[in-house]
Amino acid sequence: MKRLITCLLALTLCAGLMCAPAAAAEESAPSRLTPVQVWGTITRLDDDSILLENSNESNPNSEIIVHLSETTYLIDAVTGDPMKTEDLKDGDTVYAWVGPAMALSLPPQAAATIVLGNIPADYAVPQYYQVAEVKPQIAQPINPPQPLTYVEFTATDGTEVKITDKAQLTPYLTKNMVYLESILPGTELLVWKDSQGSVIKAMLFAYDYRGYLSVSEEAVSVNGAVVGKTRASEDGDVLLPIRAVAEALGMEVSWDAAKGAVVSYGEKMIKPAPLTTNVLFTAMPGGEILGVDGDGETYETYGTCVKENGVTYLSLHTLANLLNLFIAD
Known part of the structure; x- marks a missing residue:
């Protein structure tokens, strides 16, 4: 899927960025192309694609075709458990991270990295991030070194995230143990936050790099x-x-x-x-x-x-x- 994403045209994405409000553009300027978040209501569902009525007001496209593949993560937004395409239905609200490139068509089309479904009303949907940079915790002069008590990282979209040892860390679909030390540049994860914006849960996907x-x-x-x-x-x-x-x-x-x-x-x-x-x-x-x-x-x-x-x-x-x-x- 990564090669497919790379090969798709990015002109629609560029247009979307130019149409975004100036204030939003000033908040953070991503240093690299990253997946674009879209969300809205499913108006048509096929085996390998979703026609989504887009509710992201900063995106100029009222509709978007979201393509699903064998490598797309389809996940329950509440539990973090995997879902199947047949678990979705017309009228459902979903969140998806797509692209970043979109094919020039009407409506535009993009491949999904992750899709979140089964979203209750007024639910704080978890956010998908890929780690771009980890800020090292100041080491204490203790031998042997003690486990980290927190990790701060910058995501590829420019978002700053802090995860403490109070948060629940889980792996996706494996029984491997994951720790704060497991969060490295390139790590992909879903992050749940409480009403104060503190991370309460993070689910780490398998590391995709050497x-x-x-x-x-x-x-x-x-x-x-x-x-x-x-x-x-x-x-x-x-x-x-x-x-x-x-x-x-x-x-x-x-x-x-x-x-x-x-x-x-x-x-x-x-x-x-x-x-x-x-x-x-x-x-x-x-x-x-x-x-x-x-x-x-x-x-x-x-x-x-x-x-x-x-x-x-x-x-x-x-x-x-x-x-x-x-x-x-």
């Missing part, structure tokens, strides 16, 4: 640990050292005269089925950058690859996509 990158003007960190220095290309693109980043994830990096840098699964890494190749991607300085998808098929991607003083560098976003890493703010 880890996260943090990039400054001079250094790059993988999962919070500095692994190397960054470099800028002639056109201002941020470049990262392939070997330093990949090896921090337990991968192996070699050099091939015909392919350039070759990044492969390490001995201790679990290779997903049905892959038969160990190679994740190859990158030739000044040449092709080839990735390997989940079916073992090779595809070409684009970015800047250079070699300098024996170190091979690759564009930040290209490397993050090839290694499935979240880019933290």
Whole structure:
């Protein structure tokens, strides 16, 4: 679904942002494209789509077709339990996070990341967030380190959220234990708040990345640990050292005269089925950058690859996509 979302046109979204009230635009300016929240009444329901009469006044579209897929979370807004499409019916109120891109049609269409149903009247609907940056809690000089008592994070839409150890933390559809320490850049979660705005419950979805990158003007960190220095290309693109980043994830990096840098699964890494190749991607300085998808098929991607003083560098976003890493703010 993520590739589908990426491929959809974003022109309708841009128009919606331009039509939003100026005051709302001044409150916070998201640094990246994020899912758009829509809500309203179901006027038509199919197996894989919902026609929604949109009640979000900041969105210029009175109706929107919300597409559902196998990866869409369809969740009971009260309990957090999964729902089925057949649990919905015409006239129901639902909240959905879609896009961020919308297909140009009438009404516009977008793929849903999450849909909330079974919403009682006047109920404080939980909010969906993806963590962009976690603000570290000041560590106390105690050995061994004590569990966190709170986590503050900035979501990808710019919202500031604080979750304390008083809140109930639950995983979605697993029996894994989750803690405040489980909230990392890239984490997706649903958050319930009380009438004072304090978080009383948070439900964490399975982490969708191998880890996260943090990039400054001079250094790059993988999962919070500095692994190397960054470099800028002639056109201002941020470049990262392939070997330093990949090896921090337990991968192996070699050099091939015909392919350039070759990044492969390490001995201790679990290779997903049905892959038969160990190679994740190859990158030739000044040449092709080839990735390997989940079916073992090779595809070409684009970015800047250079070699300098024996170190091979690759564009930040290209490397993050090839290694499935979240880019933290």
